[in-house]
Amino acid sequence: MYWNLQLQVPLVACPRRRELESRLKGLGGEVTTTLRRSPWVTVWIPDDVVVEAVLSLPGVLRVEMDTPCENCVLAPVETAWVLEAIELHQAHQITRGSGIRVAVLDTGVSSHPALSRANLAYVESLIDYEGPQDLQGHGTAMTGLVVQVAPEVELACLKVLDNRGTGRWSSVAKGLERAGDLKSQVAVMALGGVDSSMMVEDALRDFAAHGGVPVAAAGNKGRSLDFPGSSNYVVAAAAVDSEGRPATFSAVGAGPERPDVAAPGVGVTVAALGGGYKQTGGTSVSTAIVGGCIALFFASHPGVRRLASVRTDIKWGVPLPAVLVEMRKALALTSIPLPVSPLRVGYGLVSANNLVRNLTVSTEAIE
Numbered sequence: 001m002y003w004n005l006q007l008q009v010p011l012v013a014c015p016r017r018r019e020l021e022s023r024l025k026g027l028g029g030e031v032t033t034t035l036r037r038s039p040w041v042t043v044w045i046p047d048d049v050v051v052e053a054v055l056s057l058p059g060v061l062r063v064e065m066d067t068p069c070e071n072c073v074l075a076p077v078e079t080a081w082v083l084e085a086i087e088l089h090q091a092h093q094i095t096r097g098s099g100i101r102v103a104v105l106d107t108g109v110s111s112h113p114a115l116s117r118a119n120l121a122y123v124e125s126l127i128d129y130e131g132p133q134d135l136q137g138h139g140t141a142m143t144g145l146v147v148q149v150a151p152e153v154e155l156a157c158l159k160v161l162d163n164r165g166t167g168r169w170s171s172v173a174k175g176l177e178r179a180g181d182l183k184s185q186v187a188v189m190a191l192g193g194v195d196s197s198m199m200v201e202d203a204l205r206d207f208a209a210h211g212g213v214p215v216a217a218a219g220n221k222g223r224s225l226d227f228p229g230s231s232n233y234v235v236a237a238a239a240v241d242s243e244g245r246p247a248t249f250s251a252v253g254a255g256p257e258r259p260d261v262a263a264p265g266v267g268v269t270v271a272a273l274g275g276g277y278k279q280t281g282g283t284s285v286s287t288a289i290v291g292g293c294i295a296l297f298f299a300s301h302p303g304v305r306r307l308a309s310v311r312t313d314i315k316w317g318v319p320l321p322a323v324l325v326e327m328r329k330a331l332a333l334t335s336i337p338l339p340v341s342p343l344r345v346g347y348g349l350v351s352a353n354n355l356v357r358n359l360t361v362s363t364e365a366i367e
Helices: 017-026 051-055 088-092 138-149 169-181 198-209 283-300 302-306 322-334 352-357
Strands: 002-007 030-034 040-044 060-065 068-071 101-106 119-125 154-159 166-168 186-189 213-217 235-240 261-264 268-271 277-280 310-312 319-321
Touching: 002 169, 002 198, 017 030, 030 169, 040 198, 051 060, 060 198, 088 352, 101 138, 101 169, 101 283, 138 154, 138 268, 138 283, 154 169, 166 169, 169 186, 169 198, 186 283, 198 213, 198 319, 213 283, 213 322, 235 283, 235 322, 261 283, 268 283, 283 302, 283 322, 283 352, 302 322, 310 322, 319 322, 322 352
Parallel strands: 101 154, 101 186, 119 154, 186 213, 213 235, 235 261
Antiparallel strands: 002 040, 002 060, 030 040, 068 166, 268 277, 310 319
């Protein structure tokens, strides 16, 4: 069984590291994943070891099961919906995303004509037993959507889900840390799970604190938001159809734990393995589109990327990293209103054109 352990300090700086590793070995376990900036490790321990034994390891403050997560895409559907709904052509007259790096945390990426001109700056696997090639198709489809919205961004395709489209939170946390190391401004996370993870929450906080905006899927089960879409450290994307109606599968929020914005998520054409295309839907699709729009926003508002400190968030009412707060304000001011409860669609339908043209954001330089 895999467990995520929160330590007092990162393992590399832990004064009782040898004792911890020795006692862990005595339980028949081993460390499988280590984060460098956050005080979290993932360990494998035999199923018959009780949780109290894990909690008693030296330097351990908290434990959580390393539960599964998966991508948020649905089976192909019949109706097509073009990306003009987000006013992309007008936005491209201003910027196409040059100078921005987007990390796509997914099933990897495979070659495809839709990516022939894409700047695949980094292609890496954070799953030990699989290479970076996408054999499932989801990562290639999401990368293709990001490129369609923001064709001149640099891409860091980080494989955190396996070739079945599933994974563990420890791989996602490691992917976020790697995205931060690569100085990515946006992290596209078209994935989710029922169980939350403090390990991932800390990684999200760290990514946002260093000037990045994580974008996550609201979820496809038509009920409360999946994690990490429910986190206050992400921009959560809901799905709507070509009429602006919430997709029946798109998650419904409660209080501040609701989507931030909606994007096309029904009948969207995406890149398929083998070089072809297909139509599909899901809040994964919406997430990739919103991630591309945020990249365009960063490219046209470079001062936002240098915001420092924390500010009170308009949605959650608590201090959060300033870049994330200003991004949420921008979405609130520029999204196209929809005659639907914000518990379904947040601030409305994302508009790439409004984001890049119609917003003035206060900025401050990092010291």
